[in-house]
Amino acid sequence: MASVEIQNVRKAYGDFETIKGVSVDVPDGAFVVLVGPSGCGKSTLLRMIAGLEEITGGTIRIGGRVINDVEPKNRDIAMVFQNYALYPHMTIAENMGFSLRLAKKSKEEIASRVADAARILGLTDYLQRYPKQLSGGQRQRVAMGRAIVRNPKVFLFDEPLSNLDAKLRVQMRAELKDIHARIRTTTVYVTHDQIEAMTMADRIVVMRDGIVEQVGAPLELYDKPANTFVASFIGSPSMNFLSTKVSQDRTSVATENGIKLPLGSEASAAPGTAVIYGIRPEHLTIAASGEGIPVTVTNIEPTGSETFVQGVVDGQKISAQLRERLFIKTGDVLNLTLVPANGHLFDAATGVRL
Amino acid sequence: MTAEIATIHIEPTADELAEGRRLRRRKRLTNLAIDVFLVIVSLLMLLPLVFLVANAFKTPAEMLAWPPTIIPRDPTIANFSAVLGETPLIRWIGNSLAFAVLSTIAIVATSAIAGYVFGKFRFGTMNVLFALFLATAIVPFEVYMIPLYFQAKSLGILNSVWGLLLGYLVMSFGIFLIRQNVIHSIPDELLEAARIDGAGEFWIFLHIVLPLLRGALGALAVLAFFQAWTAFAWPMIVATTRTSYTIEVGLALFQTGFTVDLGRLSAASATVLVPSILLFVILRRNFVQGVASTGLKE
Incomplete structure (x- = not known):
């Protein structure tokens, strides 16, 4: 040895x-x-x-x-x-x-x-x-x-x-x-x-x-x-990446059209900086109606134990792995939520973790 | 439930039975037609050989009789005794055999080594060398036969088996064949595994490469043997004394006089067939088999 x-x-x-x-x-x-x-x-x-x-x-x-x-x-x-x-x-x-x-x-x-x-x-x-x-x-x-x-x-x-x-x-x-x-x-x-x-x-x-x-x-x-x-x-299915900007108080990031994604801790980047927000599909869950991130469903793949949903939020692709059986069809809007601590922030230019 | 399924049995209708019979009969007829065709073709190919052997046992009169007989009415071994008595036929066969066997050994050895090296050690200079080897295959033997003759002469090996061998030690096609086989059937990982396990290069060649090339080398051996066995032009010019002839040259002499002695020629030819057929029977499996299984996941 x-x-x-x-x-x-x-x-x-x-x-x-x-x-x-x-x-x-x-x-x-x-x-x-x-x-x-x-x-x-x-x-x-x-x-x-x-x-x-x-x-x-x-x-x-x-x-x-x-x-x-x-x-x-x-x-x-x-x-x-x-x-x-x-x-x-x-x-x-x-x-x-x-x-x-x-x-x-x-x-x-x-x-x-x-x-x-x-x-x-x-x-x-x-x-x-x-x-x-x-x-x-x-x-x-x-x-x-x-x-x-x-x-x-x-x-x-x-x-x-x-x-x-x-x-x-x-x-x-x-x-x-x-x-x-x-x-x-x-x-x-x-x-x-x-x-x-x-x-x-x-x-x-x-x-x-x-x-x-x-x-x-x-x-x-x-x-x-x-x-x-x-x-x-690492991780399957792959992590979602959304291009966002850091908010004024640095506690959240937002997509171009203002869909807010809360952060677990204060962002180290300056307000207004372009960053990539990453969230794993398995960390997304269904939100109470009217809350969370509105995702327009483009594809649904039920595997029995879980449902894999692909969709679009604010023009950007996102996918979610949900425990529930869903009775939805493509084109429906699904509200998803997440635990802020599960989000990842990366530099928009270099891809390095922030 | 399973019992119920097992008992369900649908009787075929009379039409279906007839249809089945018709298809089976058609298949049988097709197979029969194929068999008949193949039998005719093989008869056509065998017939000359059969006549050759038959003629060897015929008297001169019967040989010219019409219609020709397949089984001689009055078999004689006079032709054989004349051929064996008056010409050094056995000696010629011996010369051919020595020439062909030595040539086969040389070609198999050189092709195995060169083919392996060209197949597995592929860097710049090797590719150039290989191209040169292939180029020699394009040049007809007759072109460099005479220069080679002078070489043999200055070496003092005319009229000997060594002189005969001079042009038959290396076969560029053999190198090519083995190289392709090495590339196709010996993966690099096999050699690398052996290297990691502690084997030296020569050991790898002997214990891994050669056993895996058995099929290809067998096929090459048959090719090389018959190439030498049937060689004519080169033995013709190198062997000029009656005792140094190969069988091909010797047989040709039967026709060079003013007449062709068909009986003796047939007897000599029939005798010559024996070693060829024997060798083919022995090596047939190798010849047909070709490539050994590589033992890797296909």
Whole structure:
């Protein structure tokens, strides 16, 4: 086990920089998720930790040792790939024991360590099969097993669940979390799925365009997003953003046509400043008639447990996730209200939290 | 409720039954027509071979008889004994076999290595090199056959299997075939996983890449073998002594005199067929199978 320290790491292909100085600390035994839209550099960063991509600038340490120029095989890491990368011509047991065989361990030791890992993952009955005879979820577990068997300092996961169907993904999510709880190996996990990040991580690193937007515990990111990008990326459905101006007494903001949105605390921006007001769809509730924000409904999606309403307020799009069953139709005006403390304010120009 | 559903059974009407019979009959007829067609085509393709083998056992008189017989009335092995006795046919087959086997080994080895390198290590200079390799495929062999002959001559390897091999060590199509296979069926992650697991590059090639290319290499081996086995122009100029001929060159000699000895030519050809057919039967599975499953999520 070991910590991973990434300091001011850069990656450039010629003049084109894909990672522009990233610093992330992964404490010993932590489960850190790198999340971001595709092309944000999260996979490249992971591959740099693995040693599959060269590091253009900065340093990466594993367990205190700088590993910039260390061969992948000498970094004492294990990686699980999106497509599992199982060797098709080897049995499950051979796949899992592959690294031990290369490390010249005895046959007995390989067999016992493979058997241990297989037991943890429920693969004992499949050891003599070939990868193509297994389902997607089982293959995923074999890939996990191959990593566990080595007992490495660090686990690296590159979107390991994105090839599974939705139901299996939820199940594997829980299994991965459970395995981590048991073996407590430092883990860096890459995904584009914010739900995976929220549910599995001790700490989330949100990336965009080669930089880190915010690092924090899942709920910290949800409650206090550092900017509009993190605010919209974390949480589903996405946060609503309304362009507003700060009122004279700074206790509320208002849209262009004067729809007032109260603030939980006094705004730090000067009166009249243009700001972005953010509110999560699940923080909107139905108001008593005549009060609240009048929303003209454009779309209604009942899911049974809740109703997702999309609408327009003062020319701006807004959506709400309501617990009630609503008997309304598009074109109706729905009055919504909110708890002032649940609102977020962002700078209109930079998107930074105020 | 379920019991009720289970007991509901609607009798098909007479019309429906007739319709079903009619469709089944039509399907049977279609299948029959396809079978008949395929049988005719395969007969047409087999017939020359059958006559070749039959002729080998015929007397000169029967060979010219009309209508031709498929099973000789008066089978003789005189043609075979004449061919085997008067010409070093076995020697020629041996030469061809040695030439074809060595050429196959060389082509499979060079194609596997070059194809893998071109497929997986794709940076600037490699692409230029690969383009050059492909370019050599465009140049007809006959163009550089004579310069190559002088090379063989100065190396002092004329009239030997090494001389024959000179033009048949590398096959640009083979490199191309393996490269495409590597790109298509060996994902980068497989190699990366092996590298992280501690495997060296040569180990990866031997234990991961080669087993996954088995199908493609098998197909290539068959192609390479027959390319050498049926080679004519190059052996013709390199092998000039009677004992160094390959079977192709040797067979051609039956026709170069003033007459064509059909009986002996047939007997020689029939003998030559044996190794070809054997090899094809052995490698047929590889040949047809092509690409091995990649074991990844499709």
